[in-house]
Amino acid sequence: MDVIVGGGVVGLSVAWRLAREGRPVTVIDPAPGSGASHAAAGMLAPVSEVTYTEAPLLRLGVASLRRWPAFAAELAADAGLGTTGLEAGGQESPEHAVGLRLAPGAPPGRGLDLRADGTLDVAFGADDLAALEELAAFMDKLGLPVERLTGRECRRLEPMLAPSVRGGLLAPDDAWVNPRRVTAALLTALERRGVPLVRARATGLLHEDGAVVGVRLEPGGEVRGERVVLAAGAWSGGLADVPVRPVKGQIMRLRSPQPLLSRCVRGAVHGSSVYLVPRGDGELVVGATQEEMGFDTKVTAGGLYELLRDARELVPGVTELEVADVVAGLRPGTPDNLPVIGPSGTPGLVYATGHHRGGVLLAPLTTAILLGEESELAALCAPGRFRDLS
Amino acid sequence: MDVIVGGGVVGLSVAWRLAREGRPVTVIDPAPGSGASHAAAGMLAPVSEVTYTEAPLLRLGVASLRRWPAFAAELAADAGLGTTGLEAGGQESPEHAVGLRLAPGAPPGRGLDLRADGTLDVAFGADDLAALEELAAFMDKLGLPVERLTGRECRRLEPMLAPSVRGGLLAPDDAWVNPRRVTAALLTALERRGVPLVRARATGLLHEDGAVVGVRLEPGGEVRGERVVLAAGAWSGGLADVPVRPVKGQIMRLRSPQPLLSRCVRGAVHGSSVYLVPRGDGELVVGATQEEMGFDTKVTAGGLYELLRDARELVPGVTELEVADVVAGLRPGTPDNLPVIGPSGTPGLVYATGHHRGGVLLAPLTTAILLGEESELAALCAPGRFRDLS
Numbered sequence: 119m120d121v122i123v124g125g126g127v128v129g130l131s132v133a134w135r136l137a138r139e140g141r142p143v144t145v146i147d148p149a150p151g152s153g154a155s156h157a158a159a160g161m162l163a164p165v166s167e168v169t170y171t172e173a174p175l176l177r178l179g180v181a182s183l184r185r186w187p188a189f190a191a192e193l194a195a196d197a198g199l200g201t202t203g204l205e206a207g208g209q210e211s212p213e214h215a216v217g218l219r220l221a222p223g224a225p226p227g228r229g230l231d232l233r234a235d236g237t238l239d240v241a242f243g244a245d246d247l248a249a250l251e252e253l254a255a256f257m258d259k260l261g262l263p264v265e266r267l268t269g270r271e272c273r274r275l276e277p278m279l280a281p282s283v284r285g286g287l288l289a290p291d292d293a294w295v296n297p298r299r300v301t302a303a304l305l306t307a308l309e310r311r312g313v314p315l316v317r318a319r320a321t322g323l324l325h326e327d328g329a330v331v332g333v334r335l336e337p338g339g340e341v342r343g344e345r346v347v348l349a350a351g352a353w354s355g356g357l358a359d360v361p362v363r364p365v366k367g368q369i370m371r372l373r374s375p376q377p378l379l380s381r382c383v384r385g386a387v388h389g390s391s392v393y394l395v396p397r398g399d400g401e402l403v404v405g406a407t408q409e410e411m412g413f414d415t416k417v418t419a420g421g422l423y424e425l426l427r428d429a430r431e432l433v434p435g436v437t438e439l440e441v442a443d444v445v446a447g448l449r450p451g452t453p454d455n456l457p458v459i460g461p462s463g464t465p466g467l468v469y470a471t472g473h474h475r476g477g478v479l480l481a482p483l484t485t486a487i488l489l490g491e492e493s494e495l496a497a498l499c500a501p502g503r504f505r506d507l508s
Numbered sequence: 509m510d511v512i513v514g515g516g517v518v519g520l521s522v523a524w525r526l527a528r529e530g531r532p533v534t535v536i537d538p539a540p541g542s543g544a545s546h547a548a549a550g551m552l553a554p555v556s557e558v559t560y561t562e563a564p565l566l567r568l569g570v571a572s573l574r575r576w577p578a579f580a581a582e583l584a585a586d587a588g589l590g591t592t593g594l595e596a597g598g599q600e601s602p603e604h605a606v607g608l609r610l611a612p613g614a615p616p617g618r619g620l621d622l623r624a625d626g627t628l629d630v631a632f633g634a635d636d637l638a639a640l641e642e643l644a645a646f647m648d649k650l651g652l653p654v655e656r657l658t659g660r661e662c663r664r665l666e667p668m669l670a671p672s673v674r675g676g677l678l679a680p681d682d683a684w685v686n687p688r689r690v691t692a693a694l695l696t697a698l699e700r701r702g703v704p705l706v707r708a709r710a711t712g713l714l715h716e717d718g719a720v721v722g723v724r725l726e727p728g729g730e731v732r733g734e735r736v737v738l739a740a741g742a743w744s745g746g747l748a749d750v751p752v753r754p755v756k757g758q759i760m761r762l763r764s765p766q767p768l769l770s771r772c773v774r775g776a777v778h779g780s781s782v783y784l785v786p787r788g789d790g791e792l793v794v795g796a797t798q799e800e801m802g803f804d805t806k807v808t809a810g811g812l813y814e815l816l817r818d819a820r821e822l823v824p825g826v827t828e829l830e831v832a833d834v835v836a837g838l839r840p841g842t843p844d845n846l847p848v849i850g851p852s853g854t855p856g857l858v859y860a861t862g863h864h865r866g867g868v869l870l871a872p873l874t875t876a877i878l879l880g881e882e883s884e885l886a887a888l889c890a891p892g893r894f895r896d897l898s
Binding site: 417426436444 | 760762806807808809810812813816817819820826827828829830831834
């Protein structure tokens with residue numbers, strides 16, 4: 119049996135794929151879906167994320183985004199959902215190179231709320247515009263599909279954008295999904311497959327003869343298995359010798375009677391980056407702070423202030439919206455911003471952690487790596503790379 | 509029997525005083541203590557409030573503040589609380605002209621959390637400073653005890669104030685209380701006296717032969733009495749012909765491990781006024797917006813943004829604090845900003861409403877007016893003044 123430690127979007131996805139393969143699995147989590155997956159905005163945006171990262175992560179992101187439509191379709195079917203919001207694209211649609219296509223007539227806000235209308239990255243000042251231009255050149259070199267837009271063209275796409283927006287980049291292939299619906303669907307799918315869910319905290323690994331053979335639980339007891347998959351996100355570093363640290367993110371959900379935006383919008387304001395993700399049900403997600411604060415998950419006055427200030431700057435109309443929800447989550451950060459996926463080096467222990475800001479995007483790829491379907495990309499995520507450092 | 513419509517701080521205070529006088533009373537409210545009293549900061553600050561109002565309201569406020577210590581002491585005794593946080597001042601203490609004295613050794617945060625350490629009104633720019641100087645001259649003329657302070661003196665009193673504070677006015681007699689503890693104590697005191705509380709919404713008044721004889725309830729039924737006291741706050745205008753309108757206020761509670769302030773601080777920032785009220789239990793209340801939005805009680809992105817922006821400007825250290833609570837309440841506003849207290853003109857109907865921003869401060873005076881103890885001040889609040897207008 120495989121013991122999956124962690125019931126976030128990564129752990130649940132791994133459990134679900136393994137269960138579909140006919141393997142016996144058990145999931146351990148005191149409160150499934152309540153960690154970083156609960157806070158996450160759900161951007162599936164490897165292209166616009168290029169701003170903040172390097173080529174290896176882009177490769178992982180693009181590969182995982184291509185897997186999302188099939189992943190979503192299978193998950194929706196397994197969970198008994200009527201629709202995913204998207205059909206899995208058998209052939210490439212001309213406007214969306216990664217093959218996501220909106221299902222004709224699929225009502226927004228149903229299913230997983232998976233949407234593929236692209237990300238618009240906007241610039242305010244001349245400096246921002248120059249940085250965006252450089253980024254566009256870099257993306258061209260990588261062969262990524264992006265379109266340069268003037269301020270007027272940005273506002274034609276998104277009329278609620280601030281008049282001071284000077285220009286933008288459209289990444290038409292970027293998509294997004296509602297992570298809370300994904301974890302709910304995964305839990306339903308697992309339940310329908312009879313996968314046991316142990317609602318307890320794993321406090322340590324059980325070692326026998328140099329191998330990991332299970333986990334200890336709080337307040338007592340243990341679960342044993344042939345293999346332990348550590349998918350405990352920011353808490354992974356407390357259970358095994360893996361360099362994962364918590365990176366705090368505060369994120370806000372606004373409620374909009376009319377949708378203010380038709381796609382994800384992001385921008386740099388006063389040097390800090392903010393993004394706005396519209397949901398089919400009228401929710402508008404505003405994220406997110408990035409703070410090195412250890413395991414602190416307090417929503418602070420300063421965090422809220424930054425989000426509100428930057429969101430207002432980007433889309434002034436947000437001031438009228440109701441504040442529905444504010445939470446802080448802990449991303450599992452790694453030294454090189456790449457996830458840690460695969461055999462740990464200790465027999466019986468496998469890692470599926472360190473996804474930082476990309477757990478939702480990278481969940482399908484993570485399952486594929488663990489099932490041996492992506493050997494080349496698996497090398498980028500191999501846990502062994504950190505052993506060389508120490 | 510008296511039927512009190514409204515279980516906020518005013519309605520409950522009236523019911524409690526009447527019950528203490530031996531009168532049979534019944535209180536009607538679907539959710540006592542959940543309206544404006546739940547949102548209120550609890551400033552008992554008639555002097556610093558002079559900024560925003562006129563002489564009649566100042567007279568009411570000062571008279572009611574003088575009643576607060578005895579009111580609090582009796583309430584604490586009746587509710588079985590150990591301490592009010594203050595002793596009722598039998599003689600005037602030299603530094604607090606209204607006679608509030610901190611009980612020696614009274615632990616902060618217990619009882620009603622009544623404190624009398626004054627309000628500090630601060631100015632940022634030269635214009636603010638000039639306005640504060642004018643206000644000080646006006647207060648001198650009224651004989652109100654205020655002290656002019658330099659920026660350095662302000663920071664000596666409150667070291668967490670922003671370095672850009674240029675000067676201030678200290679109103680040493682101003683006090684504050686925790687309104688949620690006051691309504692809780694009132695509910696306990698009423699329960700101990702056996703006063704019935706009907707948890708239902710009053711939807712209309714019962715009229716017979718030109719007199720009010722009770723109220724109709726939702727979902728059905730009625731309560732009859734010799735006298736109906738309308739203390740329904742912002743909802744009063746829907747039940748009787750009294751010119752009360754809702755004035756929305758959004759207010760935030762922050763949680764502070766160490767107290768940032770030792771007294772109430774207020775200031776004008778970018779032309780909008782903000783105040784910070786420290787509680788004994790480490791809570792820091794930041795208030796409040798004033799919005800004419802009808803019966804809307806949504807917490808909005810814009811409201812939160814204003815509060816956070818202005819609080820940061822006044823006390824930069826708030827950014828580190830946890831956001832514990834954000835609510836919107838509806839103040840009962842009147843055309844002249846004075847409350848409406850006394851016989852309505854219709855037999856059987858008495859008003860105790862329209863307290864706008866001053867319900868907590870004016871509760872003791874309101875009960876005194878209704879019990880015939882304050883005939884001169886009663887004239888200022890007489891409902892008849894609006895009949896002359898129409």
